Structures are given as structure tokens and as C-alpha cells.
Amino acid sequence: MNAPACPRCTDHRTATFHVAEMDCAHEVAILEKRVGTLDGVVTLDADVLSRQLRVHYDGATLSVAGIAEAVAQAGMRAWPVTARGEAPRAETGMPWGLLTAGLACVVAGALWLTGVRDLWVRAALLLAVALTAPGTLRRAWQAARGRRLDIHVLMTVAVAGALAIDEWFEAATVLVLFGVAQALEARSLARARRAIADVLDVTPPTADVLQGGTTRTVPVAQVAVGQVVSVRPGGRVPLDGIVAAGESAVNQAPVTGEAEPVRKIPGDVVYAGSVNGEALLTFEVSRVSTDSTVARIVHEVERAHAARAKVQSSVDRFAAVYTPIVLGLAVAMALLPPLLTGAPWLVWIERALVLLVVACPCALVIATPVAMVSALSAAARRGLLLKGGAVLERLASIRVVALDKTGTVSEGRPRITAVTSLNAFPESRAVQLAASIEAGVHHPLALAIVDLASSRDLALLPATAIQHVAGRGAYARVDGHDVCIGRGDWLATMLPAGAQVPDATAVLAVDGIPVLAIDAADHARATAAPAIEALALLGAEATLLSGDHEPAVARLASEVHVAEWRARLLPEDKAAAVEDMRRRGPVLMVGDGINDGPALAAASVGLAMADGGTAVALEAADGALMHHDLALVPYAIALGRATLRTVRTNVALALALKVAVMIAALAGVASLWLAVLADVGASLLVVALSLRLLSFEWVGGGRS
Numbered sequence: 171m172n173a174p175a176c177p178r179c180t181d182h183r184t185a186t187f188h189v190a191e192m193d194c195a196h197e198v199a200i201l202e203k204r205v206g207t208l209d210g211v212v213t214l215d216a217d218v219l220s221r222q223l224r225v226h227y228d229g230a231t232l233s234v235a236g237i238a239e240a241v242a243q244a245g246m247r248a249w250p251v252t253a254r255g256e257a258p259r260a261e262t263g264m265p266w267g268l269l270t271a272g273l274a275c276v277v278a279g280a281l282w283l284t285g286v287r288d289l290w291v292r293a294a295l296l297l298a299v300a301l302t303a304p305g306t307l308r309r310a311w312q313a314a315r316g317r318r319l320d321i322h323v324l325m326t327v328a329v330a331g332a333l334a335i336d337e338w339f340e341a342a343t344v345l346v347l348f349g350v351a352q353a354l355e356a357r358s359l360a361r362a363r364r365a366i367a368d369v370l371d372v373t374p375p376t377a378d379v380l381q382g383g384t385t386r387t388v389p390v391a392q393v394a395v396g397q398v399v400s401v402r403p404g405g406r407v408p409l410d411g412i413v414a415a416g417e418s419a420v421n422q423a424p425v426t427g428e429a430e431p432v433r434k435i436p437g438d439v440v441y442a443g444s445v446n447g448e449a450l451l452t453f454e455v456s457r458v459s460t461d462s463t464v465a466r467i468v469h470e471v472e473r474a475h476a477a478r479a480k481v482q483s484s485v486d487r488f489a490a491v492y493t494p495i496v497l498g499l500a501v502a503m504a505l506l507p508p509l510l511t512g513a514p515w516l517v518w519i520e521r522a523l524v525l526l527v528v529a530c531p532c533a534l535v536i537a538t539p540v541a542m543v544s545a546l547s548a549a550a551r552r553g554l555l556l557k558g559g560a561v562l563e564r565l566a567s568i569r570v571v572a573l574d575k576t577g578t579v580s581e582g583r584p585r586i587t588a589v590t591s592l593n594a595f596p597e598s599r600a601v602q603l604a605a606s607i608e609a610g611v612h613h614p615l616a617l618a619i620v621d622l623a624s625s626r627d628l629a630l631l632p633a634t635a636i637q638h639v640a641g642r643g644a645y646a647r648v649d650g651h652d653v654c655i656g657r658g659d660w661l662a663t664m665l666p667a668g669a670q671v672p673d674a675t676a677v678l679a680v681d682g683i684p685v686l687a688i689d690a691a692d693h694a695r696a697t698a699a700p701a702i703e704a705l706a707l708l709g710a711e712a713t714l715l716s717g718d719h720e721p722a723v724a725r726l727a728s729e730v731h732v733a734e735w736r737a738r739l740l741p742e743d744k745a746a747a748v749e750d751m752r753r754r755g756p757v758l759m760v761g762d763g764i765n766d767g768p769a770l771a772a773a774s775v776g777l778a779m780a781d782g783g784t785a786v787a788l789e790a791a792d793g794a795l796m797h798h799d800l801a802l803v804p805y806a807i808a809l810g811r812a813t814l815r816t817v818r819t820n821v822a823l824a825l826a827l828k829v830a831v832m833i834a835a836l837a838g839v840a841s842l843w844l845a846v847l848a849d850v851g852a853s854l855l856v857v858a859l860s861l862r863l864l865s866f867e868w869v870g871g872g873r874s
């Protein structure tokens with residue numbers, strides 16, 4: 171993987187590690203302090219969900235071993251991850267020790283109830299403690315050595331305290347419950363990771379390469395650009411490429427999210443991860459596997475995981491002060507009542523131990539990343555690529571939506587509706603000259619004008635010195651004349667003062683005299699009107715931005731029921747218009763990312779229509795629509811809101827549970843195992859609620 175250029179390294183490298191102990195905010199904070207400050211480390215991304223640590227460093231001053239060493243000094247172990255998704259330790263398998271310990275607790279309880287006391291009960295409890303304590307003790311020791319205070323240390327202190335005051339039953343049940351909690355949490359997180367990976371992991375591992383008349387099946391990583399690959403009917407396309415032979419309907423939903431299969435004929439682009447339809451296709455590979463569109467999407471989504479949202483940072487900050495405060499409270503609770511009022515020590519120590527367990531902020535910390543990652547994956551599956559939780563967060567607040575007209579709301583395939591000759595210039599000659607320039611220009615209008623000329627059987631004349639001025643028009647020398655075509659106001663500045671330029675989509679001038687007015691119309695996309703209606707349901711007003719002249723913009727606006735529009739904008743005016751709209755609230759701008767880069771950047775959130783993933787669009791914006799479905803615009807806002815709502819619910823639930831246990835502890839009705847149960851419950855609840863976002867659907871209507 172290429173590291174981004176940065177001035178701080180002479181030898182850029184990026185390494186990814188799996189750190190099994192990194193399951194809470196403490197660990198991340200410690201790693202940031204210990205590893206982040208190492209000589210040669212440029213950036214450090216820690217992802218609690220995948221327990222991965224990504225380090226960008228200067229290979230000249232630091233090595234993978236050096237980083238692993240620093241992690242070890244912090245009391246954790248770092249395993250280098252070589253390929254995506256490869257974790258060194260599977261957290262599955264039957265936890266026999268835990269089951270036996272649980273059974274021992276049940277037996278002890280039963281014996282105690284039936285009146286058998288002391289020896290046997292104690293033996294059963296001892297067995298339970300012996301089976302469960304070592305794991306927790308080892309982790310606590312690692313943490314203590316790295317001067318970290320984590321849940322294992324808290325648990326060890328709590329259990330030691332319980333044993334010290336001769337509460338064997340408490341100690342054993344707490345250890346067993348804690349073991350169950352850890353196992354469940356690991357399992358549900360592993361499930362979350364798998365669910366997310368499944369969404370994104372769509373490319374087959376091998377490709378059928380045609381070489382000298384035979385087909386060889388080789389790993390996709392070994393296929394080079396230019397090789398010819400075949401895909402059987404029903405098979406998955408292994409790499410990005412251009413169809414060389416065959417004709418088939420291809421379902422590219424896994425890549426672009428579009429539901430309908432797309433017909434592919436020779437010359438068309440196919441994307442790795444798409445599913446081939448009814449016929450054999452052969453195609454020439456255009457990108458190596460690590461550079462395919464879907465690989466880039468995965469890369470963006472993975473990078474997005476590390477980009478922290480504001481809520482996440484504030485939750486982490488809160489967790490960082492929460493733990494010491496509750497710990498302080500626990501110490502005060504153990505000491506003050508007995509010292510001040512002479513209350514019995516045992517009672518208050520036991521109550522303080524409960525607080526130690528409540529002090530673990532894990533459920534709070536895990537609340538945000540699981541929700542964010544689930545939402546980002548759900549979006550990616552639908553063809554909406556978002557660059558991180560921060561984007562989701564800003565989407566939630568959107569009040570105004572600016573839509574670029576041509577290519578975004580309209581299909582971007584204008585047809586010429588009228589041509590009017592001016593100053594008695596022959597119309598055919600004018601159309602011929604216009605098409606001769608436009609043949610050398612890349613613009614939707616240019617295509618329409620060339621089409622018009624060919625439908626009238628007008629031959630194109632050679633044009634020299636063609637200049638295209640973005641958002642304005644073009645000029646050239648054609649057949650010995652100075653020919654200029656473009657928007658009226660721009661053309662007026664190119665002509666001798668006082669020239670009469672009519673109002674039209676474009677005007678053609680020959681040797682300084684306007685000779686042809688061209689009117690064009692473009693169809694609205696079928697998805698535009700419903701999307702704008704859905705936006706209204708979400709309380710977001712839509713505004714159309716266009717470089718076209720007023721009548722054309724007004725016509726399209728009324729077709730899709732947009733009350734507000736702005737016409738005759740130059741590309742730089744669009745950015746100013748967005749700035750202006752921001753006074754009314756956060757603005758979402760949707761454009762095609764080519765002429766409207768500045769406007770996308772000026773908006774609170776800029777989404778580009780990437781249509782299969784042009785790199786430009788991905789880089790310029792906060793996200794991209796991988797296919798032309800405007801329904802993704804209201805979906806994005808609804809998803810952002812649902813994500814924030816989930817995060818807030820999660821944090822509130824986790825806090826409420828903890829406060830309830832705290833109050834119960836103060837009142838003396840909470841036991842240690844109840845505290846552990848509340849802690850597990852909170853973590854599991856938070857993960858379960860967040861995973862619901864994986865299947866988030868929004869089609870307009872009540873929710874949100």
C-alpha cells in the first residue's frame with residue numbers, strides 16, 4: 171500500500187498490528203502516549219472495534235520490531251497484520267474452564283441451600299476461582315506493569331477485596347460472570363467485524379486468465395494490467411477491466427449499490443465484485459487487484475473507521491474523567507463512613523467494591539465506534555461511500571441541500587430544442603461551425619450540438635487552437651474564421667462592445683458577430699422528484715444550482731418541485747452560493763465533482779456523483795454516490811440522524827445502568843455480581859443496538 175507523501179519521513183511506511191488487549195479507551199490512550207510519541211512515528215490510528223493499530227512511520231528511524239517493543243512496554247502485545255482481515259487469534263471455541271467454574275458455583279449454591287456447609291461449598295468455590303482467576307490475573311498484571319488501570323485490575327482488586335472479607339461466593343460468581351461477559355463481548359464484537367467484512371468483501375480470490383488459447387486459474391494478486399480474463403455466467407468479476415468480448419447483463423450492486431443489472435458490451439467497464447449474468451464475458455484487466463474500485467472503497471471505509479467523530483472524542487474524554495472520579499468515590503466510600511460514623515468496615519468495603527466494577531467505561535467507549543462502523547458499512551452496501559463518522563455526524567444536522575443541475579438532478583444529456591439564426595446568417599452553416607468546435611470539447615452541450623449536426627448530415631470542419639473555458643464556453647479557428655460559442659454574458663465580453671447577444675442556453679459568434687442562438691433542454695432523472703420530496707419530509711430544503719440560463723433552470727426546477735434555484739452561476743459562484751446558504755444552516759452539496767469541486771468543499775458535507783468510482787470525485791468530497799440514485803441523498807441524512815440517535819441512546823442506556831447500580835450500591839442493595847451483570851448487559855446492549863444500523867433502510871416516511 172502506498173503511504174501518502176509527507177514531509178516528515180525519508181522512508182514512508184505503514185504497519186498494521188493486532189493488539190488483543192486494546193479493548194477499551196485506556197489502552198488507546200496509553201498507546202497514543204507510548205507509541206505515538208516514538209521517534210519516527212508520524213500518525214497512529216487505533217481502532218477498538220477491530221483491535222487494530224495502524225502506524226505510519228519513517229522506516230529510516232524506526233522498525234516494526236521497534237513499534238512492537240514499545241507496545242510490549244505498555245503491557246500489551248502487538249502482532250503485525252500482513253493481509254486485510256487476518257487476525258492471529260480466533261476468539262472462538264468452547265470455554266470449558268468457564269463452564270466448569272460456572273457449574274462449580276451452581277453446585278456450591280445448591281449445597282449451601284440444602285444445608286451442606288463449609289468444606290464442600292468452599293471446595294466448589296475454590297475450584298471456580300482457580301479456574302477463572304488466572305486469566306484475569308495475567309491481564310491485570312500486564313496492565314499494572316504498563317501502569318494501566320483497566321477492567322482486569324479493577325476486577326482483581328474487587329475479587330481480592332471480596333476474598334479478604336471472606337465473601338467466597340461473591341468472589342467466585344463475580345469471576346465467572348466476568349469471564350462470561352468477556353467471552354460474550356469478544357463474540358459479539360467478532361460477529362460485528364464479520365458482518366462488516368462480509369458487506370465489503372466481495373471479490374473472488376482467483377481469476378481465470380486466458381493465455382495462448384488456454385485458461386489458467388491464478389490468484390488475483392498475480393494478475394497484471396492488460397491480461398485477458400474470462401468470467402463464466404453467474405461468476406463474480408475478479409478485477410476491474412474493459413470488456414473485450416461477449417455481451418451480458420452484469421449485477422454491479424456489490425460495488426455501486428445499483429439494484430438493476432447493467433448490460434455490458436465490448437468496450438464497457440466492469441468492476442471487480444460484480445456478478446456476471448447470463449453469458450460468458452472476457453475482459454482486459456485495467457487495474458491490479460489492490461487498486462480496483464472495490465478495493466479503494468474498502469480502503470476508504472477502513473480509513474473512515476479510524477477517523478474519529480466528534481461524539482466519539484467527547485465520549486472518550488468523558489470516559490477518561492469518569493473512571494478516576496468513580497474510583498475516588500469508591501475509596502471515599504470504603505473509608506469515610508467507617509472512619510466518620512464508626513459504621514462496620516466490611517459493609518462499606520463491599521459496597522465500594524461494587525463501585526470499582528461500575529467504574530469500567532467500556533460500554534460507553536464501545537457505543538460510538540460500533541454504531542459508526544455499522545452505519546458506514548450499511549451505506550457502502552447501498553452505494554453511498556462516506557469518509558468516516560464525522561461525515562455521518564454532519565449529515566445528521568443538514569438543513570439545506572444544494573443540488574447541481576446538470577448531471578445530478580438532470581440526466582446530463584441535453585437535447586437541442588431550438589436554433590435561431592441571427593443577423594441573417596445561414597442556419598446550416600452556423601450549426602456546422604458550432605459542431606466543428608464542439609467536436610473537440612468535452613461537455614454535455616457539446617455532444618448535443620455535434621449530434622444535431624450529424625442528424626442534419628453536416629460535415630465537421632477541422633478546428634484549430636480550440637480553447638475550452640470551464641463554465642463559460644469555447645473558441646477556435648474554423649475554416650479561416652474566429653468562432654466562439656458559449657453562455658451569452660461571457661460571449662458579450664468576447665465581442666466588440668455593443669454587440670447584441672440574445673438570451674439562450676448558448677450563442678455562437680463568427681468573426682465577432684452573433685449568428686446563432688441555441689436552446690437546449692435536459693430531462694430530470696426519474697429519482698429526482700421523489701428524492702426532493704423525501705428531503706422535504708426530513709425538513710431539508712432543496713436548492714438547484716446551475717450555470718445554465720434562467721428559463722432552463724426554472725423549467726427543471728418546476729419539473730422536480732424545487733421552489734428555490736439559482737441560475738447563471740460560474741463554477742466559483744457556486745461555492746459562494748453554498749457559503750451564502752450556510753447562513754441558514756448546515757448545507758449538503760451534491761455535484762458531479764468535476765466543475766463543482768469548490769462548491770463541494772465549501773459545503774458542510776459535499777457528496778460527489780462518482781458513477782462507478784472516479785478517483786477525482788472521491789478525493790474532492792466527503793463522500794460519493796457510486797451510482798446515480800438521488801434517493802441516496804435523503805438516505806444519507808436519515809442514516810446520519812439514526813446513527814447519532816443510536817449513539818445517544820447507547821450512551822444514555824449505559825450511563826443509566828451504571829448510575830442505577832451506583833445508587834443501589836450506596837443504598838447497600840447491590841452485590842458485586844449484580845454490578846458485573848449490569849456492566850456486561852450494558853456492553854451487549856450497546857453492541858446489539860448498534861448492529862441494527864447494518865440493515866438501516868429509509869425510503870421516506872415516518873422514521874427520523
Ligand SMILES: Nc1ncnc2c1ncn2[C@@H]1O[C@H](COP(=O)(O)OP(=O)(O)OP(=O)(O)O)[C@@H](O)[C@H]1O
Nearest residue numbers: 575576613616641642643656657675676716717718
Ligand atoms: N462547450 C460549451 N459549449 C457551449 N456552451 C458552453 C460550453 N461549456 C459551457 N457553456 C456555457 O456555460 C454554461 C455553464 O456551463 P457549466 O458547464 O458550468 O454548467 P451547465 O452545463 O449549465 O451545468 P450545471 O447546471 O450543472 O451548472 C452553460 O450553460 C453554457 O451556456
Ligand SMILES: [Zn+2]
Nearest residue numbers: 176179182212
Ligand atoms: Zn511519511
